[in-house]
Amino acid sequence: MSERTLYDKVWNRHKVADLPNGQDQLFIGLHLIHEVTSPQPFSELRERGIEVPYPERNVATVDHIVPTRPEGRERPLADESAEGMLTALERNTAESDIQFYGLDSEKQGITHVVAPELGLTQPGMTVVCGDSHTATHGAFGAIAFGIGTSQVRDVLASQCVAADKQDVRRIEVDGRLREGVHSKDLILKIIAELGVDGGVGYVYEYGGEAVRDLSMEERLAVCNMSIEGGARAGYINPDETTYEFLRGREFAPDGEAFEERKAYWESVASDADAEYDDVVHLDATDLEPMVTWGTNPGQAIGISDPVPAPEHLPEGEREAARTAQAHTGVEPGESMAGYPIDVAFLGTCTNGRTSDFHEAAAVLEGREVHPDVRALAVPGSQTVKSKLEAEGVDDVFREAGFEWREAGCSMCLAMNDDSLEGDERCASSSNRNYVGRQGSKDGRTVLMSPAMVAAAAVEGEVADVRDLTGTGVDR
Amino acid sequence: MSDAAGDDGVGVEEMKVRRVAGTGVPVRGDDIDTDQIIPARFLKTTTWEGMDQYAFYDARRDENGELNDHPFNEYRGANVLVVNDNFGCGSSREHAPRALARWGVEAIVGESFAEIFADNCKSLGIPAATTDPETVEELQDFIEANPDAGIEVDVVDGTITYDGKTVDVDIDEAMRGALVQGIWDTVALLRSNMDAIDETAADLPYVDSRR
Numbered sequence: 164m165s166e167r168t169l170y171d172k173v174w175n176r177h178k179v180a181d182l183p184n185g186q187d188q189l190f191i192g193l194h195l196i197h198e199v200t201s202p203q204p205f206s207e208l209r210e211r212g213i214e215v216p217y218p219e220r221n222v223a224t225v226d227h228i229v230p231t232r233p234e235g236r237e238r239p240l241a242d243e244s245a246e247g248m249l250t251a252l253e254r255n256t257a258e259s260d261i262q263f264y265g266l267d268s269e270k271q272g273i274t275h276v277v278a279p280e281l282g283l284t285q286p287g288m289t290v291v292c293g294d295s296h297t298a299t300h301g302a303f304g305a306i307a308f309g310i311g312t313s314q315v316r317d318v319l320a321s322q323c324v325a326a327d328k329q330d331v332r333r334i335e336v337d338g339r340l341r342e343g344v345h346s347k348d349l350i351l352k353i354i355a356e357l358g359v360d361g362g363v364g365y366v367y368e369y370g371g372e373a374v375r376d377l378s379m380e381e382r383l384a385v386c387n388m389s390i391e392g393g394a395r396a397g398y399i400n401p402d403e404t405t406y407e408f409l410r411g412r413e414f415a416p417d418g419e420a421f422e423e424r425k426a427y428w429e430s431v432a433s434d435a436d437a438e439y440d441d442v443v444h445l446d447a448t449d450l451e452p453m454v455t456w457g458t459n460p461g462q463a464i465g466i467s468d469p470v471p472a473p474e475h476l477p478e479g480e481r482e483a484a485r486t487a488q489a490h491t492g493v494e495p496g497e498s499m500a501g502y503p504i505d506v507a508f509l510g511t512c513t514n515g516r517t518s519d520f521h522e523a524a525a526v527l528e529g530r531e532v533h534p535d536v537r538a539l540a541v542p543g544s545q546t547v548k549s550k551l552e553a554e555g556v557d558d559v560f561r562e563a564g565f566e567w568r569e570a571g572c573s574m575c576l577a578m579n580d581d582s583l584e585g586d587e588r589c590a591s592s593s594n595r596n597y598v599g600r601q602g603s604k605d606g607r608t609v610l611m612s613p614a615m616v617a618a619a620a621v622e623g624e625v626a627d628v629r630d631l632t633g634t635g636v637d638r
Numbered sequence: 639m640s641d642a643a644g645d646d647g648v649g650v651e652e653m654k655v656r657r658v659a660g661t662g663v664p665v666r667g668d669d670i671d672t673d674q675i676i677p678a679r680f681l682k683t684t685t686w687e688g689m690d691q692y693a694f695y696d697a698r699r700d701e702n703g704e705l706n707d708h709p710f711n712e713y714r715g716a717n718v719l720v721v722n723d724n725f726g727c728g729s730s731r732e733h734a735p736r737a738l739a740r741w742g743v744e745a746i747v748g749e750s751f752a753e754i755f756a757d758n759c760k761s762l763g764i765p766a767a768t769t770d771p772e773t774v775e776e777l778q779d780f781i782e783a784n785p786d787a788g789i790e791v792d793v794v795d796g797t798i799t800y801d802g803k804t805v806d807v808d809i810d811e812a813m814r815g816a817l818v819q820g821i822w823d824t825v826a827l828l829r830s831n832m833d834a835i836d837e838t839a840a841d842l843p844y845v846d847s848r849r
Contacts, residue, residue: 179838180831184815188828190838192845200730202684213825216832220845228682244682251684285844295730295754309754312732313761313823321828323835327812359669360724363753393724395753427843459669459727479723479771483668576678576729597673597728604677604696 165331167434169287169400170366173306176431177289179323186325192288193300194318195274196223196261198248199578200293204316205255215259217322222283223256224264225249226273227578231541231568235580236266245579259319272544272570275299275512279383280546282412286401286428291318296512296594298389301398302382303405304432306366308396329395330440332365336373338448343629345522346381347514347592347612349373351453351463353385353445354392359461362394365441368433369399373447379408380518387513388594391460400432454499454625455596455610457487462596463610466627469496490598491588491607499625502609506589507538507620508601509565509613511575514592515543519613520551524559526617526628532564533623539581540565541573565620577602590619654820655763658745659790660717662800663709664778665694670721671728672755676737678729689733690740710741713781718789720777721748726755735759745791747798747807749774760813763822765793767807793817 165171179188201223208215215221228245230236240246249266256263264270270277275296278284286304291297293315300307314324334353340346354361367389369382377385382399389397399405406425409415416424451465462484464470472495473484488495493502509515509523520540532538540560542548548570551557557567574581575593582602583589589601589608596608609625618628628634680692698708705711719738725748726734735758738746745765759766780787780801790799793814797804809817816822828835839845 176842177838179834182824182827184812184819184821186812188831188834190835190842192842199681200732203686206684211825213829216835217839217845227678242682247684248682288844293730293732295728297730309730311730311754311758311761314757317824317828320825321832321835322839323828323831325812325824325828327810359727360750360752363724363750390728390754393727393752424843459671479668486667576673578678578682595671595673595728597671599677599696600673602679 165438165440167437168331168368168439169304169398169431169433170306170331170368172431173287173289174328176287182325186327188323189289189326191291191318191322191324192220193278193283193290194221194322195278195290195292195297196221196256197227197274197292197294198225198252199227200312200315201255202248202251203312204319205251207316208319213320215261215319218260220322221261221319222278223252223261224271224274224277225252225266227572227576229266229571230579231571231573231581233569236569238266269545269549272546273512273515273572275387276515276543276547279303280412280544282409282415285409285415286405287431291324295390296387298395298397299383299387299512301386301389301396302379304398304401304428306396306398309390329366330364331368332362332441332443333368333370333439334443334445336369336371336445336447338373338446339376340373340447340450342634343614343632344450344452345612345614346377346384348450348453349447350385350388351455351460351610352450354388354461355463356445357392357443359391359459360393362389362392365394367392367394367397368439369397374399375402378518379404380516383516384513388460391594401428452612452615452628454615456491456493456499457484458490458596458598460594460596460610462487464499466500467498469498471495499609500627502625503588504536504590504609504619504624505587506583507532507536507616508574508589508591508593509539509616510541510543510573511593512543512572513594514613515541515547517547517550519592520547520556523613523617524556526614526631527559527563527621530563530621532620535623536620538565538620539568539574541568542570544570574601576600590616590625592616653763655765655817656794657790657792658718658765659788660744661715661786662718662720662777662781662789663713663716664720664781665709666722666778668723669727670725672726672731672734673728675726675734676731681731681733686736689737693737693741713785715742717742717744718791719743719746720774720781721746722771722774723749725751727752730754732758732761735762735764739764747774747777747791756810756813760816760822763817765791765809765817766813767791767798767809769805769807773805
């Protein structure tokens with residue numbers, strides 16, 4: 164078992180008791196709530212007459228079902244079931260005295276974008292949410308993982324979960340990312356190397372030079388997709404990048420209190436002589452922009468690599484590869500460059516932050532979206548949206564031909580009316596390319612970085628962004 | 639049928655699951671994600687009603703919306719689901735195992751399960767047992783050849799019995815403990831430690847004491 168890692172330290176600080184079934188009872192420092200996985204738990208608490216013991220450790224917003232067209236956000240929402248879910252969350256949070264950033268709040272957005280930008284997520288915390296992408300918050304050096312609806316009920320009722328401690332795998336990434344290559348490419352590479360189930364039973368600790376160099380927003384994208392590699396949680400040890408990001412945020416301490424808290428944050432980082440259950444080394448130097456060719460996030464290759472022939476894959480992966488390629492309509496042996504697209508989608512809890520839009524805007528500046536492509540820019544939060552608007556970045560998107568939307572999960576999973584139609588092909592900055600994920604069971608999703616989405620939007624096909632921006636040195 | 643005994647007298651819902659006996663339904667393929675098990679559009683609800691209709695909703699239909707030959711159409715009445723590797727990966731939606739359960743699934747045997755999915759099964763009292771790929775394939779072949787043959791998952795002993803033989807399966811200790819002791823609704827259990835919860839919280843530098 165691991166020792167002296169951040170995971171061990173934070174776990175021990177939050178452990179309440181040993182449970183009779185062998186699990187640990189873990190105190191939860193931050194519980195994020197949204198409309199999809201919370202109505203049934205609140206109903207159950209009400210039936211049992213249980214009050215939420217730590218309401219201030221719970222924060223709610225609405226993201227999955229919200230319309231992203233400004234006119235669609237008038238109440239009541241046109242979609243009755245969406246309105247019902249929103250109304251339930253308003254009532255539930257009000258009755259339990261829980262902070263709620265609703266559609267009328269300038270802080271509304273995707274839970275995993277909102278909590279980091281408000282400074283709610285901090286190092287050395289335990290963070291849960293009824294959403295698998297809760298792993299995102301590990302970027303701060305927190306233990307953060309997704310939970311099921313019954314566990315949401317447990318947290319509301321006790322501010323605790325029953326949990327099993329996992330093994331810790333250190334993923335050491337040496338070298339530096341080249342220009343035009345982003346943290347999204349890095350995490351897609353990690354998943355492609357270790358497999359979509361490689362992380363089952365593990366928590367991932369990302370480190371090494373390439374990870375240290377990343378900004379907080381880039382780190383959030385890496386940790387976000389831990390779950391796509393099977394790891395329920397992934398984290399990065401806190402450092403000056405983390406502390407400077409937090410300084411001045413609404414829920415971060417200030418002045419002397421900040422320095423005191425920082426001492427705690429520093430104390431939870433993995434020790435230099437920490438012991439891990441497994442260590443994996445990768446080198447970022449030759450990493451290219453990554454794209455998926457199939458129907459899971461591990462079916463990913465560099466932009467100049469050929470789509471693998473199923474017969475050349477390990478035996479256990481062949482059938483799935485054939486099925487995936489039949490769905491996506493790709494040819495083995497060819498690269499993904501040139502794969503036509505109908506939709507470009509920019510946003511989500513993976514890549515819906517300010518810097519993601521900056522990366523895409525740098526590509527779009529002075530260019531136009533291909534006439535056959537409909538392109539959506541959906542900021543991850545209203546805070547991100549207003550910041551970009553203040554900078555005039557929204558104009559870059561509008562002038563290029565992107566629709567500029569309000570914050571929400573949108574076409575990542577199409578629980579609102581942003582959806583693929585028929586067998587449309589989508590260049591997407593989201594996290595899952597599962598069959599049907601973007602709202603049409605015949606739709607095709609190609610995962611990539613925001614810069615690559617912008618390039619695909621302009622070209623009308625998957626393209627190497629470095630060819631557009633002239634950063635493709637040595638090629 | 640599931641050998642479950644109910645006792646709801648003490649606040650903790652005690653429902654012991656010691657064995658599940660019935661017939662099997664094989665769903666082949668690795669990495670079957672929760673978007674396959676229940677598409678996101680069916681999550682737009684504030685209750686669990688209707689979940690029985692949604693299990694593998696899209697996968698069970700052809701391009702004209704007619705039911706196809708998916709196992710969930712062909713093996714109605716079965717209660718032991720047999721799957722391959724990394725079943726239930728993706729989203730945390732508890733709607734997935736709930737949809738399976740409402741269709742009739744009472745136990746799942748597979749090569750491996752995604753963690754959140756396995757946790758959700760535990761929350762719902764559905765044993766999720768793992769075994770090696772060869773045994774899974776043999777079991778799937780057996781069910782396809784003998785769809786009406788009896789299969790029994792014994793949670794206490796950690797075995798599965800089919801085709802006149804009994805083989806060992808792995809059931810996570812915490813899951814077995816929860817099922818066999820009947821403590822998978824953890825609310826009262828966790829709340830019984832409220833003093834320890836408050837002490838742990840008070841010791842954290844970022845938590846103010848409880849109001």
